[in-house]
Amino acid sequence: MLDKVDVLIVGSGASGAAVAWSLADTRMRIVCLEQGDWVKPTDYPSNGRDWEARLFSDFAINPNRRARPTDYPINDANSPIKVVNFNGVGGSTIMYTAHFPRMHPSDFKVRTLDGVADDWPVDYATLEPYFAENDRMMGVSGLAGDPAYPPHQPPMPPLPLGKSGARFGKAMNQLGWHWWPSDSTIATSDYEGRARCINLGHCTPGCAQGAKASTDITYWPHAIRAGVELRTMCRVREVTVDAQGMASGVIYYDAEGKEQFQPAEVVILACNGVGTPRLMLNSVSAKFPNGIANSSGLVGKNLMFHPYALTYGYVDEPLDGNHGPPLCLWSQEFYETDRKRDFVRGHTFQFGRGVGAIMEAIISSNAGRLPWGDDHHSVYRKLLNHRISLSAICEDLPEEHNRVTLDPDLKDSSGIPAPRLDYTISANSLKMMDHGIARAKEVLTAAGASNIAVESPILNGGWHLLGTARMGTDPERSVVNEWGRCHDVKNLFIVDGSIWVTSGGVNPTSTIQALALYIADSIKQRLANLFD
């Protein structure tokens, strides 16, 4: 048996890295177990001529397609949206597009304001200092003064508008609608040892330049220097409990596949909204026959994605194509609830710059827009670098029938039962998506686009995995309390997107990390009586 540690963190991604760094100043012995490995910058696709092709192989965004030894399979056959993730140091920050909006103040009060779902037990004002701290640690570029948000000051200037952004800006001004340069974790100036963005344009599957903030190059170097131990290639099977029902540690398989037991005083789960409920449901004991900390029966339930409604078209001049970070602008004109609409809550538009040569060919071929045969070349030349797009990222409200369970048959390479997803898009979300598509067509028309097409929902659009171990003050209606501690197990914490009560209509990484820092601070403030 290994020596007991003070704090054991499972998962090294957005939230695991943040909580590890924050707790490091306690000088406790902290270990993080990560099932993947470090990814070297030289491994990223943009180093080679096959940079686009690798989006369909070892850097595919869907883990079932990618199927690395460090991935686990997910049965998502019963979901119209497929999971996107990455398993490695940095987690899915390796595989995100670095769009970094915060939740709005209203997102934490949906029951009070709109009579749906539940209010969060924390609010924007409480998280504000943690948002700011996280912006500094991750390195955010953006522009102060956005009227859609309470004031905040990104530490670096915004990403360039480019030809696509300028065209969108003019169109939005013509319509009188809000738009603003996105907060992004892509460095626009040299920042804390990271080199500035040079517009590789292939940001999602890792940044060879190191301009995109994944936690392997932001939080982890600081945490490791402060004494945190990060063990890679360690796949956790279950959280164990002692006779008193407290977490006693975890059982995991090390890099050689050998079973290990790591005892710990405190266990923190940071495995995302699918991985965390999977681990909890796999952690069965006499005390917790339905999975650890699951007396509410809510572990795995209330899964929320953000359904993405993508609308795109083609203009008559060449634009930026795949050059530059793909997302550089947002609009929150339709973010807040408007009673005149037939749905509650709202969506963010994120504006897309363009795609590369291969992606254009595949998307247009699949859509039947790009013919086979003699006309192929002439048609293709009217498409490449002429595309502009925008996606409505729609707030998904919690519904218990949307859930993560354990698949009865599917297992990962270590023999651990894999997650199964059952998910349907709600009527409210569908109306919101239709609204987003209709408004997007107006934007594209104003921008001079034609040949307008829609992909809704984006099939491989399950980037945001939320809600499956929700926060709350009522142990019968939530899994963790208002500072991330499980109601049932007082030394077990959750810090990832699982604890979200509602989803907002924005990319979640900024808020996930602010919450993780807030929970870490809550732990530090209560160290003397943490288990009371």
Place this chain on the structure above:
Amino acid sequence: MIIPASAVYDVPGADDEKIFDDILRNLERDRDDIRRALSHLAAIGGGAFADLEADHRADVTKAFREVGGAPLAALVRVVLLCYYRDDRVMQSLGQEARPPFPKGHVVEQGDWSLLDPVRARKPMYRRVD
């Protein structure tokens, strides 16, 4: 049949030897679907697709495309993946035949005065206090 050579654009077809070799090297995760696609083509055509007369190939291809499905998507995808990274094709398209890193690209900063009408707006986020 999918991408023929073109003298107008000075590009090879996807059946060019170099591109075809690249396709064969990159079947990887799609190997099973490609096998299914070729079997399907043979079933529609009544024999190996490569042995069919040109006119018959066109009919078979049309029927195959109408059926669709994962095997078709996989076959077309691997063809496009290899075709649109060939140096000759990239040059014809005016694209530099190189990886994005380390040279990167230039993206114009743009005219930020476009934001002036938005800057003039009052705060639009919903107050909760």
